[in-house]
Each structure stands twice: as structure tokens, then as C-alpha cells.
Amino acid sequence: MNRTFIRVVDLYKRFGDVVALDGVTLDIFFNEILVVLGENGSGKSTLAKVLYGVYVPDRGKIIVDGSEARFSSPFDAKKKGFVMISQRPQLIDDLSILENIALFIGEPPSGTLAKRIEDFLKRFDIGIDVHKKVFSISYTEKQFIELAKALLINPRLLIVDEAATYLPQDLKTKFFEILRRFVSDNRAVIYITHKIPEALEIGNRFVVLRRGKVARVFNGAANPSELRHAMFGTEEYLKLVSRQLLQRLSKDSKNVLSVDKLVVLDDYGKTAVDGLSIDVRAGEIVSIVGVAGNGEKELGEAIAGLRKASSGSVKIDGFDVTKSPPSERTRKGLVYIPEDPFKEGTAVTLSIIENMRMYARERLSQDVVLDAIKKLGIVPENPAIQVSKLSGGNVQKVSISRLLLTMPKVVVAHNPTRMLDERSRALVLDILQRFSLSGGGVLLITEDVDEAVQISDKVAVMVDGRIAKLFEGGNLESFRSEIEKAMVHG
Amino acid sequence: MARIVVVKRVLPPSLSILTRFLTAFIGFLIAVYITSVATGLGFSETLRTAFESFLDLNVFRYISVFLPIALGLAIAFNANLWNLGAEGQLVMGAVGATYIALFTPLGKMDYIAPIASLAFAAIIGLLWALIPSVMRLYLGVNEAVTTLLMNYIAYYFSSYLVKGPWRGRGVYGYTTTDMIPDASKLPVVPGYSFSWYIVVTAFVLVAIVYLLLYKTRFGISLRALSSSIAAVELAGISSKRLALAAFCISGAFAGFVGGAEILVYHRKLVEGSIVGSGMGFTSIMVAWLGGLNPIGIVISSYYTAALYRLSFALQIGSAAIGDALAKSIIGTLFAATIVAEFVSKYKIVVR
Structure with a gap:
């Protein structure tokens, strides 16, 4: 046979x-x-x-x-x-x-x-x-x-x-x-x-x-x-991703990210983000879920400053950064994890440690670098290896390592786990949760409904460049099928 | 059926360096052989001439030009910025140094004169490089084109000065300025045409550039620019400021060399094409040959300097044949270098 x-x-x-x-x-x-x-x-x-x-x-x-x-x-x-x-x-x-x-x-x-x-x-x-x-x-x-x-x-x-x-x-x-x-x-x-x-x-x-x-x-x-x-x-890692529930939000925690009536065009000049508004407070994880091609990419890029906003505004920690280059937004407290780690997340011709040195504002000791490599499970563990020699998932982990090396106020991550295996995914979701517990805000733009409902306080469904529906409170996992329906039908 | 295929390979760094050296050396022997056949000179005789060029102390005359310029260019090229204007930046640096030495009271002050002249030369080189970099960063004008064309502006500007307002009073028919004051001159090694001051400075620059490129966040980000501008920006570093800095440093180094050429070699300003004599262009190649790495550039500038010497050694006697031969030898050697690069990255398999 x-x-x-x-x-x-x-x-x-x-x-x-x-x-x-x-x-x-x-x-x-x-x-x-x-x-x-x-x-x-x-x-x-x-x-x-x-x-x-x-x-x-x-x-x-x-x-x-x-x-x-x-x-x-x-x-x-x-x-x-x-x-x-x-x-x-x-x-x-x-x-x-x-x-x-x-x-x-x-x-x-x-x-x-x-x-x-x-x-x-x-x-x-x-x-x-x-x-x-x-x-x-x-x-x-x-x-x-x-x-x-x-x-x-x-x-x-x-x-x-x-x-x-x-x-x-x-x-x-x-x-x-x-x-x-x-x-x-x-x-x-x-x-x-x-x-x-x-x-x-x-x-x-x-x-x-x-x-x-x-x-x-x-x-x-x-x-x-x-x-x-x-x-x-x-x-064992499966235990990492369980909701470390709320309570962490105090009512008066302030917005670390405010997106207001944002309009963004795609590469062909069509409207991709159509007057979208969303806020992320300190200590909160907000997810935006959507089927690829509904403007999530353009939204993330416009928040990061990689793409121009046609109108509307983006504020980071209270500062209007709508017209600022990405570098200034990062200095104001934003960390953006791009979807493509090869093109935007890392400099592939440099080594792992050099990329980390680029992310971190202070000088990094060898110990800090090795610790980040271990925490994210980057393989091989040698920091002197050129990033281009790593597998896709490991390049993504290098890109994500900036979360461990900097002290941002808000993290915007676009499909951060899609290249990752199950264990690495759990490690990264855990890092995001810890970050929010320590008072940071997270905007998770993702196609993965599972991770959205597992770690978020709010889930917004994005269709045709707009928020079609917002789910919050209680057990978000119970809204799973409704969320999936909204993603397809708006 | 047997056939030949080319397969990519990754050699460990030590083997890769060894392969390159060996290939380059074989190329050298081939070049010497061709020369001996062409000239009728014995192989060993030709080999001796060639070796002498590599051992001649006067290689420092060219190293002190190629090394600093190529170091500066390596900074720009590492950041993926095409500064093809080192020739012009060198010439403008020479103009700057001449100005301080000849037309300001500083030029007659011992010790201060050379320092002030070289510093001003570097500043002028920097400003000359600033023009195309600002045009690139804020107006989107391709820097390769502007830097290349600005070389000729620098040539003509220098030629205008020596034919017009700066023309010396005691130079008869020559288009040069007067000699610079003694206080401005840098002493050369007796019997040679280079100054240890410049050579030492060049090697200090090697160390500085190495530390800058590999040990600082600034340098690492600069090198990151060539693979992803977005990654650098997202790390919180302004790519524009980086690019501007890289351009300015490369301009300043070339300007410095131009100043040194006046203080050490010409000792007066001459026409632009003579000040530069293409060495700014050659430095571009020196930078790439050295793999844009400061240590590599030390080797490539020595190598290129020795070839320059060799071409002069061969010109003695029959000028026309000597020149053609010199060029063909240099060509063979560079071809060998490229082969070395290929051999270190690919292997040829017969199956």
C-alpha cells in the first residue's frame, strides 16, 4: 500500500x-x-x-x-x-x-x-x-x-x-x-x-x-x-495564555493612544481606513480583528508613521504626532511591531545583538541580550548571528525583542504571532499581558480571533476601514462566533 | 552527463579571508607573468619590480589620500548613500586649506597654521557634501547624480581661482597660487613625499571609524539604513539625521585629505583636476574593495597605493608601452580581486 x-x-x-x-x-x-x-x-x-x-x-x-x-x-x-x-x-x-x-x-x-x-x-x-x-x-x-x-x-x-x-x-x-x-x-x-x-x-x-x-x-x-x-x-507554555483578568484598570487611567477620525489611503489611492476612531488606555489591551485587506495594515502603518494620514489625528500619551516621523513617535513612547519583520522590523544584514542595540536607548549588557534571547526562545542562541540567517519566526522574535529592551507607554502590534510556533506565540502573548499589567497600553491588530479574545479587554471588529462592532467586558470568549460573523458580514 | 554548476556557499570568516588572499596572490603572479612576456624582461626581474612597489615606503603618499577618504565613504556607503563626490570634496578642501594658509594671518603662525588649515579644509569638504545631502533628504534629488556633477563644479572653481583672483604673483605663466607660508607646511619624510602626521592621523581615523560603526548605536543604526529605513525609524532614530551625519563625515574626511595635499604635497593651490587627479574617484573603489570595513580598507588602500607605485615604476623607459602595461596589470589585479570575492561566496562543482 x-x-x-x-x-x-x-x-x-x-x-x-x-x-x-x-x-x-x-x-x-x-x-x-x-x-x-x-x-x-x-x-x-x-x-x-x-x-x-x-x-x-x-x-x-x-x-x-x-x-x-x-x-x-x-x-x-x-x-x-x-x-x-x-x-x-x-x-x-x-x-x-x-x-x-x-x-x-x-x-x-x-x-x-x-x-x-x-x-x-x-x-x-x-x-x-x-x-x-x-x-x-x-x-x-x-x-x-x-x-x-x-x-x-x-x-x-x-x-x-x-x-x-x-x-x-x-x-x-x-x-x-x-x-x-x-x-x-x-x-x-x-x-x-x-x-x-x-x-x-x-x-x-x-x-x-x-x-x-x-x-x-x-x-x-x-x-x-x-x-x-x-x-x-x-x-507547559499553554498555561501562559489564560486571562490574567482585569481589575488592573483603574477608571481614571488615561489614554496612551488616541486615534481620532483617521482616514488613510492604500498604495493605490483608495480609502483603506475610513474615519476610524479608537482609544487605548494605560493598562488596557484592545484588539482590532479583521480579515486581511480591510485596512488593518494601513491603520497600523498610519499609527506608526510609516504611512501618511489623509485626515484625522493620532495622539501618543497626549501628544499629537499625526505629522511626526516614526522615529519621533517611538521616542514619545510608542512601540510598533510591524507585520513583516524582514522589511520593517529588523535590519537583516546586522546581527541579533546589533538589532537589539539599535532598539534600546541605553547601552545593553551582554546579560540583558542573552536574557531577551532566552525569554523569547530565539534559535540559535548566539547573539552574533546575522538575522538574515534566522528562520522567519525567529526574525519576528528579534523584532519583538524590543518590548523587553525598551520602556514604551503603548505597544501597537500587527499580527505579531502569525509567524510564530505555538510556544513562541504563548511567550509573546504573555509578554504583552505583563506589559499591560505594568501599566502599558496595547493595541493588538490581528487576524487571530483566538488570541484577541484570550488576552484583550476589548475587541473591535474592523470591516472596510471602519469599526463594525465593539465587544467588551465579561468573558470575550463567549462572543467568539459573533465576532467571527461580524468579521465576514460587517 | 557531466556538467559544471555554480553553487552558493558560506565560508567561515577565517577561511573566507584566506581564500581571498590566495586568489589575489595568484592573480598577482599572473599579472607579473603577462608583464614579463610583454616586456621581454625576465620573470624574476619583473617580480622584483612588482614586489619593490609593495615595499616602497612611498606607498604612504597614496595611503594618506585613499585611506581617510575611503573610510569616510565607507560610512556613507554603509548607510546606502551614494556619495560619488569625494573628488570634489577633496578639491574644495584644498581650496579651504589654501585660503587659511595664504590669505589669513593664521597661515603664518607656527603649529596653529596647519591645524587651522586642515580643520577649515574639513569644514569646507563637509559643507560641499551638505549641499547634495540636503537636496536628497528634503527635495528627493538623487545624490549619486548631484555629487558626481558637483565634482566638476569644484574642479572649475579651483581652476578659476588659480587663473583669476588667487593667481600667484611670482608664478610666471603657471596657473597656481603663490607657495603657502612655511608655517603652514607639514614636513615630509626626507626623500619621500608624505608626512607622518597625516599617516598617523589616518590610522587614528581607522580606529575611530571602526568603533563608530560597530560599537555605537549611531553606527549600528547607520549600517541598518541599507537594509531597512523603516526598522531604523521604528527604533526611534531619525533616518534623516543619520543620513545627514554620514554624508557630512564623508565630506569632511575628503576635505581633510584635500587640505593635507596642499600642506604636504603641492604646497600651493593648483588646477582642480591636478589636485584631485582622480584619486577621489579611485577611493570609491578602495572603499568597496575593502568591503566597507575599516580594517579591510587599510588593506585595500595599501594594495591600491602599491599598484599606483607600480604603474609609475613601469613607466620608466618606454612611456607609451609602460603606461598601457601598467593599466593592464592593474586591471588584471582588480579582476583577480573580483574573482576572489566570487570564490569566497560560490564554489564550482562538476557532476
Whole structure:
């Protein structure tokens, strides 16, 4: 029944001082969706990239259909029928959808190809003009174009590196359906993720990586608790995220952040934030939840000063900063954790310790740095390592480390945990809660309703650039389904 | 089927440095071989000439130009600011130093004269660099273009001075100013054309720039600018102020060198293109060759200075052939350096 399709034998890959894969051996069978799970920095993405020919392993073999395959570029891998879709869409913004796909599959961008793409997308209820330039379509659409692009060359192995992780739930379900149908016919999917629920939803078998080694293989059923133990060696961290309830708010605590009738445009000049007002008091955690594309990104950027406000105002600790550059807002007591740690959160060409020195106003001792690394579980623990060598989740942790190194009055965080594994997520939510307990204000802009209801005092639902509904008081978890409904229907 | 592929690799720092040196050395031997074939001079004879250039004390004449300018440029380039105007900043620094030495009472005061001249040279270099940086930061004008073009303004400004208002009274037909007073001159090492004062200052600057770039929040943020301006801003540091500072420092260093050229080498102001003679441009390359790292720049400025010496050594005798040969040797050596860079980052595999 379980015929072997691909054998990965003793793969070893290091980047300078960082060992990413430390002797990984595993089998991939025909007709299966093999989930590769692991905490941030466990080597998942490196494994995917080795299989797709992006990296050449230092040692070890990849055996396909019984004979060794050597890839020195994705081009080689593609010839063997291997295709990868990753977290960040690999499309050329200035070309049309049709041109992008034509380029990838090596055909002229003809009318027949356009027809084939449209038919393909229609099967999944996606109606989109394939002559549109890629920069004008949404993230979700891009990911489906990536999927179409990959499937149109009729691959045998599809490597999905967290490509569905950030999709809204209904579309994720659709994405998964496509994957399930795909593996039926002597093919396979390797699905890489750090999210346990997602893994259980899609996987047939599970391989858990830890620090570059295979920690455990689950042939068949697995339960969350076992997976957690294999991934982290513990599930103690789950206790961190329980509501350390209110009482902390005194009635007269003042606003540390006031956003008043804010209007912000998106990159194409359309109104993204439409006269939104919200206040955050000292000691309070306020969440803004919304489906991506409803203006949350622009709201966060306008509060941070990375994007201009067309009208309205932003006040930090009573000071009007609407016209100030980001640096001045930070000096006034704001800490903004951007969604993309690579582009805005860190300087990737610098080391971990250098980034931390940049965040902190005072000189940092080595001890403080090591302590922050330990508290956030940054892997590897060596502060002299260049940030670009870290995995995505660990880059995000470096970006978040500023919370431990500075004394802000208010924190605005945009999807701070979405790149993080379950344990790191718990650590970060705990840091946010402690910060509010010590009298700081938090504005959490997130797609993750779970974390919003778990740690917030108020949850505002954002739809079309406005607050559609505000939930507060009592047990917010009981409003969960109402919140989700409001996110979709306004 | 065997084929050749290029694969990325990451070497540990020590091996990476060793690889670069070895590759550069092999390139050096190739260059020497080509020369000996072209000139009919024996291989060992040519090798000796080449080695002599590297051991000649006069490399300091060029090191004292390349090293400070490249250090300043490294600060700007690390911040992703394209200051291509070191040549002009050098020339303007020379103008500034000449002004103090020749036209103010300070120029005749012992000890004070050189210090005042060099300080003013640095200030003028800084101001010259300030113009394009303000245009970049507040008007969005590309600094690469403005700094490049301002070099020629500096050239012509200096030439105007020596042909017009500052033309010396005792210079006959030459377009120069009068000699600067003795009090302003910096003593050269007998038999050579450099001053230990400037060389020592240059090495002090190496230490200062190193500490600045790697040990201070200012320097770290400056280096962060090239990967993300937003990250620097969000850390609470004004990216504009950083950029302005980086530009000003690089201008000041180039200006200082211009002043030193007057006090040590020319001892009068000459036409702009002669003061600069392209060394400000060469310094751009020196900075990159040194990997924008102060220690690396010490090595690259020595290397480049030795090549300058070598090209003069080869010119002796048949001028035309010597010049062409000198250029081809320098070209070979730089090509080897680029190969070294490649070899340290990639490996070639036959499978």
C-alpha cells in the first residue's frame, strides 16, 4: 500500500555557524500528504528548499523512484516534477497573471493558455481577469495563482511551505480540497507548517523536526498533545495564555493612544481606513480583528508613521504626532511591531545583538541580550548571528525583542504571532499581558480571533476601514462566533 | 552527463579571508607573468619590480589620500548613500586649506597654521557634501547624480581661482597660487613625499571609524539604513539625521585629505583636476574593495597605493608601452580581486 516515492537520506546543511539540517532521513509515499511540523527554526523551510533545489545539501541524498536525484536549482527540481509554493508569493509584480504563469510553465502567453487558467480557477469559484497585473491583486488571490501555476505543469510532488497558513479559513478549506484531490493519482504533497490544528486538518502522516533532526514520525493518527511534546518537549507554555483578568484598570487611567477620525489611503489611492476612531488606555489591551485587506495594515502603518494620514489625528500619551516621523513617535513612547519583520522590523544584514542595540536607548549588557534571547526562545542562541540567517519566526522574535529592551507607554502590534510556533506565540502573548499589567497600553491588530479574545479587554471588529462592532467586558470568549460573523458580514 | 554548476556557499570568516588572499596572490603572479612576456624582461626581474612597489615606503603618499577618504565613504556607503563626490570634496578642501594658509594671518603662525588649515579644509569638504545631502533628504534629488556633477563644479572653481583672483604673483605663466607660508607646511619624510602626521592621523581615523560603526548605536543604526529605513525609524532614530551625519563625515574626511595635499604635497593651490587627479574617484573603489570595513580598507588602500607605485615604476623607459602595461596589470589585479570575492561566496562543482 505505502509505496515509497521519495527517500530523503541523511541530509545535512549548514549556513556558516548555523546547522539547519542535521542528518534528516525520511520517506515520502505516493498518494499522501506528509506534514512536516516543527518549531520556528527547526529546519522545515530548509528541508523544503533543499527538495526544491534552492539549496544544495552539504551531505546526504534525495532518492526519487529508486535513483538519486541531484538538484542544483529549482529548474532541475521542476524537471523531476517537483514544485514549491511558499509563504511569500513568488510572482513578478509588473507582469500580468497570464505572463507570470506563461513564464513559469514555458509557454507563450496565448489565448488558449489564458482560457486554461481561467477554467482552472473557475473550478474553485475564483473569477479573476488573467490580464490583470499581479501588483493589483490581493495576497489570497496571489496564493491561488501560485497554486494554479504549480498545478498547471502537472507536478508529481507539491511542496507547500506555509502557503495556506495565512489564508482566511474558508479559502484555506478550499485550498486543502485542491491538495487532497491532487494527491489521489500517484503524487504527493509535503505540507510544511508550525500550526498544529492546520497540520491535523490536512495531514495523512506527520514528521516532527526539532533543531534540524527528525524528532518523531507519526504514521497515521496523531493528537495535539503528542505533537506538542514532539515539537517542544513540553506543553507547559499553554498555561501562559489564560486571562490574567482585569481589575488592573483603574477608571481614571488615561489614554496612551488616541486615534481620532483617521482616514488613510492604500498604495493605490483608495480609502483603506475610513474615519476610524479608537482609544487605548494605560493598562488596557484592545484588539482590532479583521480579515486581511480591510485596512488593518494601513491603520497600523498610519499609527506608526510609516504611512501618511489623509485626515484625522493620532495622539501618543497626549501628544499629537499625526505629522511626526516614526522615529519621533517611538521616542514619545510608542512601540510598533510591524507585520513583516524582514522589511520593517529588523535590519537583516546586522546581527541579533546589533538589532537589539539599535532598539534600546541605553547601552545593553551582554546579560540583558542573552536574557531577551532566552525569554523569547530565539534559535540559535548566539547573539552574533546575522538575522538574515534566522528562520522567519525567529526574525519576528528579534523584532519583538524590543518590548523587553525598551520602556514604551503603548505597544501597537500587527499580527505579531502569525509567524510564530505555538510556544513562541504563548511567550509573546504573555509578554504583552505583563506589559499591560505594568501599566502599558496595547493595541493588538490581528487576524487571530483566538488570541484577541484570550488576552484583550476589548475587541473591535474592523470591516472596510471602519469599526463594525465593539465587544467588551465579561468573558470575550463567549462572543467568539459573533465576532467571527461580524468579521465576514460587517 | 557531466556538467559544471555554480553553487552558493558560506565560508567561515577565517577561511573566507584566506581564500581571498590566495586568489589575489595568484592573480598577482599572473599579472607579473603577462608583464614579463610583454616586456621581454625576465620573470624574476619583473617580480622584483612588482614586489619593490609593495615595499616602497612611498606607498604612504597614496595611503594618506585613499585611506581617510575611503573610510569616510565607507560610512556613507554603509548607510546606502551614494556619495560619488569625494573628488570634489577633496578639491574644495584644498581650496579651504589654501585660503587659511595664504590669505589669513593664521597661515603664518607656527603649529596653529596647519591645524587651522586642515580643520577649515574639513569644514569646507563637509559643507560641499551638505549641499547634495540636503537636496536628497528634503527635495528627493538623487545624490549619486548631484555629487558626481558637483565634482566638476569644484574642479572649475579651483581652476578659476588659480587663473583669476588667487593667481600667484611670482608664478610666471603657471596657473597656481603663490607657495603657502612655511608655517603652514607639514614636513615630509626626507626623500619621500608624505608626512607622518597625516599617516598617523589616518590610522587614528581607522580606529575611530571602526568603533563608530560597530560599537555605537549611531553606527549600528547607520549600517541598518541599507537594509531597512523603516526598522531604523521604528527604533526611534531619525533616518534623516543619520543620513545627514554620514554624508557630512564623508565630506569632511575628503576635505581633510584635500587640505593635507596642499600642506604636504603641492604646497600651493593648483588646477582642480591636478589636485584631485582622480584619486577621489579611485577611493570609491578602495572603499568597496575593502568591503566597507575599516580594517579591510587599510588593506585595500595599501594594495591600491602599491599598484599606483607600480604603474609609475613601469613607466620608466618606454612611456607609451609602460603606461598601457601598467593599466593592464592593474586591471588584471582588480579582476583577480573580483574573482576572489566570487570564490569566497560560490564554489564550482562538476557532476
